[in-house]
Amino acid sequence: MYKYDKLDRDFVTSRSAQFRDQVNRRLSGELSEDEFKPLRLQNGLYLQLHAYMLRVAIPYGVLSGAQLRGLAGIARDFDRGFGHFTTRQNIQFNWIKLVETPDILDRLASLDMHAIQTSGNCIRNVTSDPFAGAAADELEDPRGWCEIIRQWSTLHPEFAFLPRKFKIAVSAGAVDRAATGFHDIGLRLTKSISGEIGFRVLVGGGQGRTPRVAQQLSRFLPKRHLLSYLEAILRVYNAAGRRDNIYKARIKILVEAMGIDAFRDAVNNEWLLIKDSAIELPQHEQDRILAQFSPPALPESAGNKGQTRR
């Protein structure tokens, strides 16, 4: 699993301190509810049917024992002793007090966890195959790519106020266990004819009151272009997506209205402007992040000989 370094820890800790200040300003009346709402949503805090609800990301569905115990502690100390695991690899606590939320975020930060962008009209936590890293049929571990997307999208200033929430899933298996066809963007690792591994890019899927299966935007995208291509898609959506009707604001509605070919043309036009620019992930960064998800070196024994290899 991804291991936080000092930069990651400083970031989630400072984000928690920032939210503590925002909560204090809300409670004192310095911030109105209208001003505060987008801030709390981008920290995973909803006001729902019964109370505040805090949604915490569980990156790519993997928790360490210490993190799981930490979540149990949060449920015990700040909620009713239980939480709700969601289909998109989060846990939700449903009876959270606003005044205690900064303490919870501090607790999460100490566990190398956070609730950043688990709600709001921004790029949500990236999800993956629940068997990622352990599935025999996957081309490679997709979680490193999820993490790359997370780091690119976290607090991305251009995409903090999208027309609507935006969900990305990455799958590398022969079988799609990440439901990529039902995400705003679905990425399936695939092999080209020449044997190169890249992404098949799907766009415009979703469920809800207008269920749509995602359509193919690119049959094969080389890995090095992933971030510039995602940025181009988001730019088209951000500029042309509807903001007048919450039920018509998802990218699936835009793709359907434009038609997949016109949408692809718009993305490609935008992409040409940024392709091969500084947004492309440097190879050393890509290597650093992907290395976090390398399988552990297990000694081979007679019992498991060959079985630990994909």
Place this chain on the structure above:
Amino acid sequence: MTNILDRSKSQPESKSQPQSQSQSQAQSESQSADILITANRLDDGSVVWLADDLQWRQERHHAGHFDKVARRRALAKASHSEAANEVTAIYEIPIDGKADVSARERIRALGGPSIVPPKDLNPT
């Protein structure tokens, strides 16, 4: 005075917080029906109802029924409470046999959860 009912028609935060379907449907009826007034306490999110004595109470059975005459004073109190940062997300519920007994409002009044918790759960 802010029109609380109009404000309640703003965008929901999630699918699990629908704009109280009863609210839009009952908007016109609410002008004639008696109303309940409900909100969440700002600091801890607890669900509260405005009682006849214009105090916020956590039990639905203490909710006041405000008729055409009492409504003005009740809504003024609610707006004042919001301005004083005591409550947020205020909305009216028409007592019309539909909105006030909707599944949403019944679940909200019970405080949740709407599932049966595990038997070994021992919440603090």
